[in-house]
Amino acid sequence: MTNKIVLKADSIVKYFYEPVKFEVLKKVSFEVKRGEFVALIGKSGSGKSTLLYVLSTMDTDYTGTLELNNEVLTNRKQNELADFRNRNIGFVFQFHYLLPEFSALDNVMLPALKLKKKSKEEIEEAAYKNLGLLGLQEQALKKANRLSGGQQQRVAIARALINEPAIIMGDEPTGNLDSKNTQIVFDIFRELSKERGQTIIAVTHDDDFAANCDRVIEMRDGVII
Numbered sequence: 001m002t003n004k005i006v007l008k009a010d011s012i013v014k015y016f017y018e019p020v021k022f023e024v025l026k027k028v029s030f031e032v033k034r035g036e037f038v039a040l041i042g043k044s045g046s047g048k049s050t051l052l053y054v055l056s057t058m059d060t061d062y063t064g065t066l067e068l069n070n071e072v073l074t075n076r077k078q079n080e081l082a083d084f085r086n087r088n089i090g091f092v093f094q095f096h097y098l099l100p101e102f103s104a105l106d107n108v109m110l111p112a113l114k115l116k117k118k119s120k121e122e123i124e125e126a127a128y129k130n131l132g133l134l135g136l137q138e139q140a141l142k143k144a145n146r147l148s149g150g151q152q153q154r155v156a157i158a159r160a161l162i163n164e165p166a167i168i169m170g171d172e173p174t175g176n177l178d179s180k181n182t183q184i185v186f187d188i189f190r191e192l193s194k195e196r197g198q199t200i201i202a203v204t205h206d207d208d209f210a211a212n213c214d215r216v217i218e219m220r221d222g223v224i225i
């Protein structure tokens with residue numbers, strides 16, 4: 001594993017203005033290396049999700065500098081950020097947001113079809129491979145709404161991986177899962193970081209999950225402690 005930095009946050013400050021002006025992120029600075037598996041923990045309301053949305057470039061209403069995969073992403077146009085995200089970031093939410101009437105396979109293929117870097121056949125092959133990695137090969141042609149919660153979450157992870165993102169971000173990616181599926185998801189993240197050098201940053205309330213990551217970043221009242 002190289003020591004290459006893939007994420008650099010420098011003095012990130014963010015305010016919310018409702019109901020009163022309130023500094024939710026107070027000069028947050030940190031770096032994450034390629035292949036690191038990082039847990040972002042902290043009490044409810046400490047600013048974890050807010051920070052993750054800034055780091056993922058989905059929230060641009062902040063000051064400070066954000067650099068991902070050697071690109072400075074502060075003050076970029078929204079369409080440039082959307083393109084950057086599709087190429088570089090896989091996002092896994094607590095609720096999977098799959099298209100319920102589409103098959104698992106189609107859901108996984110979508111971000112790659114959007115990217116238009118590979119042919120449809122290549123994308124289908126890669127989608128099958130990713131579903132296989134997550135133990136879902138036999139569910140590939142089932143509609144998403146016919147799968148169990150744990151299976152749906154694994155489809156969402158397969159989808160997040162389809163464009164081979166350098167960085168995978170999860171907002172409580174196992175928050176809705178039982179312990180067996182949590183372990184499966186943890187093991188996949190572990191393997192992706194170790195074997196493929198992908199960087200994982202996951203907000204979690206699960207102490208066991210955090211304890212087994214490479215690094216734990218704890219937030220309190222908008223700062224990293």
Ligand SMILES: Nc1ncnc2c1ncn2[C@@H]1O[C@H](COP(=O)(O)OP(=O)(O)OP(=O)(O)O)[C@@H](O)[C@H]1O
Pocket residue numbers: 016017018019024042043044045046047048049050051
């Ligand atoms: N859109 C918003 N407008 C105003 N305040 C907000 C908004 N979103 C979040 N907040 C507030 O900002 C603070 C941080 O919220 P955030 O969701 O980042 O916390 P968190 O650490 O992820 O919490 P949890 O663990 O409960 O998900 C909280 O006090 C929250 O009430």
